[in-house]
Amino acid sequence: MNELFIEAKYIISGSKCNRIIKNGGILIENDEIVAIGKVEPVKSLVSGHDKLDRTNHIVIPSLVNSHTHIPETLLRGICDDEKLMTWLNDYIWPFERRMTSEDAYYGTLLGCLELIESGVSGFIDQYFYAESIKKAAKEAKIRALICPSVFDNTPESGSLENTWKHVSSLLNNSIPDTNQLVNYGIGPHAPYTVPEEYLYKVKELAAKNSLSIHIHLNETKSEVEQSLKDFGMSPIEYIHKLGLTEEKILAAHCVNTQNKDWKIMKESNITVLHNPQSNLKMTSGIAPIYKYLELGINVAVGTDGNASNNDLGMIEELSTAAMLQKHLSQNPKVLDNSQALRLGTINGMKALGVQSQGITEKSKADLTILSLEKSHSWPQNNIVSNIIYSSSSSDVSDLIINGKLVYFNKEHQTLNKEKIIEKCSTISERIITEMGKIKK
């Protein structure tokens, strides 16, 4: 049995992230939290010697990045400040067409480095090269729900037909196992890019193997307008009509929605994956998250890929989410600090398929530890407020995933950072050279 005892200045516990234990202790056995409370009573249960002294730190439930395209780390910064079609046609797609499965593997490793440094213990992905992503995530010992893209003209398989052959054969025997850190879902890109015939195939495969369906829905206004023209209904209504909402839907964006959509989202138990920074930067809008929360719709938070955001850090994303909802609703009370933290942690875990009630007994031992060394963490009048509004991803000192320390004293325990960074720089340079032009 592996035992780890953590002593911390503050622990944010409870399924609502609003129970603060000062001078607290956490006891982990194997992959599970077995005791939590004031330091002394928990300490009395400790039999081993593995102790982490974090008395100038805060322990929070681990963050989850619930929507990204992780090999896009390689595309970081290749294009900002451009209209969508220029961005796609002149930069993103030409880059992706030149990406190999090995490139995607290294790009994922770089993404895992960044996620780990940001205190993120799991991510939900939609991209090509699912096997490369899986290999990298397993090496990083990070949680991942990898949803291979169903999309036409992918760099991996070419046509939609070939992509489907590849994806369906990959997923045919892939029933998610909650005891594994890494699992597959399925990633039909969006209703406007995947024809009806294939959406039915997706639904059938998802039903057969209990796969989560990770799909972009109602991201832009023009996409919704096109859907109304083509199908007489919004993308959300459309996938509902096709029966996809009988499965577990992880719906990225949901920016441009209306009453009719909300009813479906609520009744079908859809989880919204909210990406506030990407939505601003790509001029998609601000998703009405406060309404979703009012209605009891599930919401988790992600960053989107590095080509559009351009980082994978979640604390800044939660801060942006909270501020934007106050602005949108004209009500400062919405999305309070604890709720924002919950969206980025416990709700993300749920979307990943992990049953966790945050830092509570019998929950999985996924813990993010923030150092209080920066001046922005003082004074500590309100700990959760400081986390959301003052701290940064860079305050993360340690990360425990499923009971294992993958980041310790700001040092990676699972990955060779220097090698990965060097490799990824070379890959990006190679592809940009091949493209023959790049906005500097």
Added chain:
Amino acid sequence: MNELFIEAKYIISGSKCNRIIKNGGILIENDEIVAIGKVEPVKSLVSGHDKLDRTNHIVIPSLVNSHTHIPETLLRGICDDEKLMTWLNDYIWPFERRMTSEDAYYGTLLGCLELIESGVSGFIDQYFYAESIKKAAKEAKIRALICPSVFDNTPESGSLENTWKHVSSLLNNSIPDTNQLVNYGIGPHAPYTVPEEYLYKVKELAAKNSLSIHIHLNETKSEVEQSLKDFGMSPIEYIHKLGLTEEKILAAHCVNTQNKDWKIMKESNITVLHNPQSNLKMTSGIAPIYKYLELGINVAVGTDGNASNNDLGMIEELSTAAMLQKHLSQNPKVLDNSQALRLGTINGMKALGVQSQGITEKSKADLTILSLEKSHSWPQNNIVSNIIYSSSSSDVSDLIINGKLVYFNKEHQTLNKEKIIEKCSTISERIITEMGKIKK
């Protein structure tokens, strides 16, 4: 003569922050940059031995926080998620009423620690206890334009009449000296809180002593509506009518403005101090910065005070500013990376009253050095994009203000961090106890 030579992987130079020198060198003599370029030619000019090896770093012009209320560090986190009047009446004002000049001194020192750690070499302030703020800023060796608040019922002087006596006596012999790091301006709180009679006095004193007038203008919709009712014109039109715009106006917020205001802002050479995060969080709105820039109006960026934001870091503020303007204008091309950086650096220096063209020969040696150690800084496809969208305030490794290293290898060179943090925690606890209640 003091000489310092810096070798860096990248230097962001030029008055537009868009000239990137790879493997560059900077030579500083006393308080001035005397040479900049590729490393070898600059190195050949070096006579001394003081060399800073920053070959895994980026050097940018120093950031400026152009609007804050610095002793509010003590109020960090005491209230979020509340309506404005509850926030003010139940939390902010009761706290401030109990703040002493010594408290403000320590609160400012904590603010200086945070600014320095965030690579910020100067700030523009409006608060009471100007002498405490000045004393602290001088100890920190940071640039500051301190604008004592003209406001009724201050904790320092009580009535507006007494406040004016104090402020005017303080400023009577205070002509700004650009060779000093710390100077005074004057801070009439806002047209809705300062009666006409005192606005005239402010104007007179500012004219006499060449003081910048630092004022809140057109922050909220209700303030503008009230001004239309009371004066038949907007706050900006009103101060223009009173003649204040003949002086140098530093106008915080300018969120709710119209054509008529823009004309005045342009013609009177008003500088807008934009605080995007505070404006979202306080539900004031999004200032139309892209319009101001189109019209050639000066814009600098600030964080506002810690009671409303809740941190003083500028990189995140610039990222928020850029994203919000794309959203507001529905045009991703507005406020591009270099322009965002310029607003937070060169434009801020100008607002402070320092003539600087960024990292160019003969400019003041105010330099912020960012480490590339975090994975979010890789690959380096676009350096300025990485600074604005991927990096964080915590990447700052060193800060040079006016030729002096005030932060070196993430260690403070001017302030005793441990003592200040301890003192400020005690002060906040004392005041909160006196208040008898606090939202946790």
